[in-house]
Amino acid sequence: MWRYFLPTKMLSGEGVLKKEKDNLFKSNSAAFIVTGRNSARACGALDDLYSIFKEKGIDSVLFDSVEENPSFDTIRKATKLARSENCDFVVAIGGGSPMDAAKAIAVLAKNSSLGVEDLYDSSKYNAALPLIAIPTTSGTGSEVTQYSVLTDDEGNKRGFGSTVIFPKVAVLDPVYTVTMNEHVTVATALDALSHSVEGEILNDGVNLFVKTLSKEATSIIRKTLPKAVLDLNNVEYRKSLHYAATLAGIVIAHTGTTVVHASGYPLSSSKRIKHGIANSMFMVDVLEKIGEENLEKVINGIEPFASLEELREFYDRFGIYDIKVEMTDDELESWTKKSFAAKHNKRTPGSFSESFYRTLYEKVREY
């Protein structure tokens, strides 16, 4: 048995925001815009939005200080502003961080008695302000998922999920991604690869939509990323990577992610290693472990990579195995315990002991 559910409308193509402005926006409404510090302006999306708003008489308030791995405090600040401004809808422009922050703000602005911890009990809310997501990275797929990953007051990355936070519309314009530098391009594309592979490991061919989307997303990233890093202004490559990231987002919307994501989280929240890079550092080790019990599942999950060796070589091209991380003994122990306790552990096939995670972190430790 399988199910396929995606309530997000997708609009894709160069210049699509302006072309679809009459379908996207109602005159005389009020928008709450959520972005990071620079990229929404630098990529041109914010200016495009403002010129449409001016033409249609739409009021807006801008919250432009979402950081990478958005914190509870950022959500609290933005929520306070959103509640005081009485906006009708939310627009997120940016990578996964602004999009995930916007999802949290959309729930809290609609449900004025809730605090940020309440987001983690989805029985406490059944509506959010409508969200238009404009991704400017090609990675998280957050524009088509029901997830949001925030960093709590103790510095732990924690995801919540609810169907009410699926964006109403995803506006997919590859031109907005051209300003990404090489490092962000690689990190985000490898996150999308991680979603595609981890999702299919969990799906194992059962949901035929998921299998098809995963194979296509993995294939595009495998073929395109090595060329894209050599030609960052090439819009055709950008278009392919943007499409692949959205496909991989649809994959995880149906499957969730594995212990690869859970093990990578501490490296992002404590050591500022980009999310997609952190996943990639552990991917092959985790797949090898799964393969000890079920190699066929792994071979299916990484398709069209022909072998784990080919996947390892792919990561190696981007320097993933050169990365070493300074960590104290206490950090190593606490990350090990957190990864072992994460809910991803139960859903990932194979047996992952506490010592497995300790070995993962020791392997990347800077001595």
Ligand code: NAP
């Ligand atoms: P990000 O944290 O949103 O942004 C990373 C960096 O890229 C920021 O410095 C950002 O600058 C910059 N950037 C974004 N777009 C750019 C552009 N077009 N040109 C130049 N620079 C640009 O990165 P991300 O990898 O997309 O998102 C990672 C977050 O998403 C993590 O918190 C992760 O846990 C989460 N995530 C969510 C899901 C989900 O389903 N919801 C799935 C996977 C990951 P600015 O700060 O100036 O914008």
Ligand code: ZN
């Ligand atoms: Zn991810």
